[in-house]
Every structure is written in C-alpha cells, then in structure tokens.
Amino acid sequence: xxxxxxxxxxxxxxxxxxxxxxxxxxxxxxxxxxxxxxxxxxxxxxxxxxxxxxxxxxxxxxxxxxxxxxxxxxxxxxxxxxxxxxxxxxxxxxxxxxxxxxxxxxxxxxxxxxxxxxxxxxxxxxxxxxxxxxxxxxxxxxxxxxxxxxxxxxxxxxxxxxxxxxxxxxxxxxxxxxxxxxxxxxxxxxxxxxxxxxxxxxxxxxxxxxxxxxxxxxxxxxxxxxxxxxxxxxxxxxxxxxxxxxxxxxxxxxxxxxxxxxxxxxxxxxxxxxxxxxxxxxxxxxxxxxxxxxxxxxxxxxxxxxxxxxxxxxxxxxxxxxxxxxxxxxxxxxxxxxxxxxxxxxxxxxxxxxxxxxxxxxxxxxxxxxxxxxxxxxxxxxxxxxxxxxxxxxxxxxxxxxxxxxxxxxxxxxxxxxxxx
Ligand SMILES: C[S@@+](CC[C@H](N)C(=O)[O-])C[C@H]1O[C@@H](n2cnc3c(N)ncnc32)[C@H](O)[C@@H]1O
Numbered sequence: 447x448x449x450x451x452x453x454x455x456x457x458x459x460x461x462x463x464x465x466x467x468x469x470x471x472x473x474x475x476x477x478x479x480x481x482x483x484x485x486x487x488x489x490x491x492x493x494x495x496x497x498x499x500x501x502x503x504x505x506x507x508x509x510x511x512x513x514x515x516x517x518x519x520x521x522x523x524x525x526x527x528x529x530x531x532x533x534x535x536x537x538x539x540x541x542x543x544x545x546x547x548x549x550x551x552x553x554x555x556x557x558x559x560x561x562x563x564x565x566x567x568x569x570x571x572x573x574x575x576x577x578x579x580x581x582x583x584x585x586x587x588x589x590x591x592x593x594x595x596x597x598x599x600x601x602x603x604x605x606x607x608x609x610x611x612x613x614x615x616x617x618x619x620x621x622x623x624x625x626x627x628x629x630x631x632x633x634x635x636x637x638x639x640x641x642x643x644x645x646x647x648x649x650x651x652x653x654x655x656x657x658x659x660x661x662x663x664x665x666x667x668x669x670x671x672x673x674x675x676x677x678x679x680x681x682x683x684x685x686x687x688x689x690x691x692x693x694x695x696x697x698x699x700x701x702x703x704x705x706x707x708x709x710x711x712x713x714x715x716x717x718x719x720x721x722x723x724x725x726x727x728x729x730x731x732x733x734x735x736x737x738x739x740x741x742x743x744x745x746x747x748x749x750x751x752x753x754x755x756x757x758x759x760x761x762x763x764x765x766x767x768x769x770x771x772x773x774x775x776x777x778x779x780x781x782x783x784x785x786x787x788x789x790x791x792x793x794x795x796x797x798x799x800x801x802x803x804x805x806x807x808x809x810x811x812x813x814x815x816x817x818x819x820x821x822x823x824x825x826x827x828x829x830x831x832x833x834x835x836x837x838x839x840x841x842x843x844x845x846x847x848x849x850x851x852x853x854x855x856x857x858x859x860x861x862x863x864x865x866x867x
Contacts, residue, residue, distance in 0.1 A: 538584025637695030
C-alpha cells in the first residue's frame with residue numbers, strides 16, 4: 447500500500463452528522479420505514495435488514511423511545527474507501543476518536559461483511575474477527591498519538607460498540623461505513639420476557655406481524671392466538687392498542703435511577719451540548735409520562751390466547767406482572783381445535799410449531815388439521831399464520847391471499863394471510 451493511497455483515503459473521509467441506520471428482521475423493512483416516516487422523518491432508504499435515514503437528533507431520540515419494529519439504531523459516523531487491512535488501520539488511526547468519546551468508556555468493534563467471504567477466502571478479508579482487531583488497533587493508535595491514556599476494550603459489556611460495515615466494490619476496493627450502536631440492549635427487549643423461554647418470537651418481530659396484519663381492521667376486532675406460547679403476540683398487541691411506548695421499562699429505569707441507558711448519552715457531541723441533553727431529558731419525561739398513563743388505563747379485553755401447554759397461562763401472567771399489570775389476558779389451556787372463539791369479528795395471528803423442537807414429528811398432520819379448523823371455525827374472519835418455509839405449508843389446503851417472506855433468526859419464514867369466507 448503506498449502512502450499516497452492512504453492520504454487519498456484520508457481526504458475521502460465523509461463525516462455524517464445525522465445519518466442513521468435502523469436494523470430489523472429481514473422482511474420487515476417496509477413496515478419499519480413506514481414507522482420511521484410516522485415520526486416525520488422524510489429521507490429514508492430501504493436496505494436488506496434495515497432502513498437508512500437522516501434526521502435531527504430530537505427525532506432520533508423519539509425513535510429510540512418509540513420504535514416497535516427496529517432491533518437497533520446506529521449512527522453513521524464516517525464513510526471511506528480502503529484497499530486492504532493496512533489501509534483500514536491507518537485510516538482508522540486518522541479518525542478523531544478522542545473527540546467522539548472519553549477514555550473512561552470501554553468499547554468494542556464488530557465487523558459486518560457485505561460480501562461473500564468464500565470469494566475472498568484466500569485474502570486478508572477471510573475473517574471478520576481479525577478485521578475487527580485491525581479497526582480496534584487503529585482506534586488505539588489514535589489515542590496513543592493523542593495522549594498516553596487509552597480506553598479499555600471490553601468484548602462482553604462495552605459502553606460503546608462500533609460497527610464496521612464493509613462492502614466489496616470489485617476485488618480490491620472496499621467501502622467502509624463506521625457506525626456507533628445507539629442502543630446498549632436491543633430495542634426489541636421490552637423487559638417483560640422471563641428468562642430461559644423456548645422459541646418465543648422476538649418482540650419487534652411480533653409487533654411487525656401485527657402491523658402487517660393491519661390489526662385491528664376495525665375498532666373492536668379481537669385478536670386470537672391459539673398457539674400463543676409465552677404470549678408475545680398478545681402482549682405486543684396490548685401495548686400497540688393501548689399506545690404504551692415499547693421502551694416503557696427502560697424509561698422507568700432511567701427515570702428512577704438516572705442511569706445512562708442509551709449509549710448516545712456517552713458521546714461527546716451529546717454531552718457537550720446542553721440543548722441536546724435538555725431535549726433528550728424532556729422527551730424521556732414525555733415518553734415516561736405517556737407510558738405510565740397508558741399502563742394505568744391498560745385494557746386487555748378482546749385478546750384471546752390458547753396453548754396445549756398449560757404452563758403458558760402462568761408465564762403470561764408473570765410477564766404481565768413484570769409490566770405492572772395485574773388483570774389477565776384470556777387464556778385457555780387447550781388444543782387449538784377445542785378453543786372457544788369470540789362471537790364478534792376476530793383476526794387470528796399465530797405462530798404454530800414449525801419443527802424447531804424435537805417433539806413435533808407430524809408437522810403435515812398439524813397443518814392439515816389447522817386448515818380444516820380454520821375453514822370450519824373461523825369463517826367470515828381473517829387469519830395470519832407465521833411459519834417456517836417448507837412443505838408443511840401446502841398441508842393447510844387453503845389458498846393464501848398474500849405471502850410475506852420474513853427471516854426469524856436462522857429460519858426462512860412466511861407470513862400467510864387467509865380470508866376465510
Ligand atoms: C412456536 S411456539 C409459539 C411461540 C409464541 N409465539 C411465543 O412468542 O412464545 C408454538 C406453541 O404451540 C403450542 N402447541 C403445539 N401444539 C399445539 C396444539 N395442538 N394446540 C395448541 N397449542 C399447541 C406449543 O406448546 C408452543 O407453545
């Protein structure tokens with residue numbers, strides 16, 4: 447690598463004050479974009495697994511407190527091009543990290559490759575963990591140059607996480623975006639989940655499915671989940687309908703302890719601007735008050751859960767207690783075929799077993815029975831089935847009106863919509 451290339455790269459550094467990336471499960475991008483736009487953010491661009499957007503800090507804070515669909519939100523700090531690791535390290539060294547955060551805070555680096563590692567397996571790009579080390583060394587070199595004190599690296603519990611996103615442009619040019627994660631815990635962690643649950647839906651995915659189903663279609667439309675497990679869909683529906691901000695638990699902790707729960711509070715640009723911290727605190731109080739009022743008036747009627755596993759009723763009760771709610775959501779410990787359905791219009795949104803556990807051998811039989819039950823018991827209503835893509839889908843023997851492709855962790859899934867005439 448020649449010195450002139452490095453210098454050129456340095457001049458290519460573009461600083462973005464207010465460009466952000468919100469991540470989400472693949473397939474929810476459009477729903478996330480609509481949500482971001484509902485916060486009066488105009489400039490958005492869809493990417494696989496998230497949305498790029500530009501906005502003012504105050505709107506960003508509102509999204510941190512109010513987004514139900516985002517998994518995380520990142521601030522884009524710098525964009526530049528490199529040819530190799532040496533180049534990457536020296537460019538990272540030139541970034542003024544010391545004016546971004548204090549050495550009192552620990553950090554870690556994660557690298558995401560937007561290219562096939564197989565294609566570059568014989569090159570220095572074969573290992574993203576190694577690339578993270580190169581970036582970390584660049585950051586450390588910067589601090590070493592500035593002063594003797596260097597921040598700590600903490601792989602498990604860092605105060606700040608920098609994400610180095612690398613896109614290949616041909617075989618020799620790589621576009622780097624350096625981002626900082628603005629959420630320590632994912633936004634999808636609402637705080638009601640009990641530890642060690644098997645196969646629950648992620649909270650933001652459940653909220654996304656409810657949005658995709660357009661529930662409630664009309665005021666009073668009930669929501670039924672006959673395979674409710676830990677009740678994620680029912681609880682998210684309750685939070686949506688009652689307008690409880692998804693960050694209600696974090697807002698409560700921040701309000702009572704004064705803890706810095708959002709990494710944005712640890713960045714110099716935030717700490718040095720009195721106006722910004724004042725606006726942040728005002729919004730935090732506004733959202734906290736809104737969540738307290740909404741929780742006091744919480745209405746859990748019109749939500750119906752069922753599950754073969756009777757312990758699910760107790761799990762849902764405990765989760766509601768974690769939210770501070772002591773009235774129950776209707777729950778029947780029954781096989782779905784015996785579930786009592788509402789006499790008023792309803793929408794079924796559910797996530798039946800799809801082979802993620804060993805004790806579910808006859809998926810085809812289960813989905814055939816599900817199709818029969820829908821035809822006989824849910825006529826005149828709507829049903830949304832979220833399941834892994836696979837041959838069992840055909841066993842339902844119902845024509846789906848719409849099929850959305852969504853990724854749930856490692857699973858390629860479908861949200862199937864049936865209008866039941
Ligand atoms: C994929 S899990 C649902 C997870 C749930 N969405 C959550 O977030 O926790 C499927 C659930 O279906 C239940 N189940 C399996 N067979 C059933 C049946 N025949 N009738 C009712 N529930 C059943 C299982 O006990 C399990 O809790």
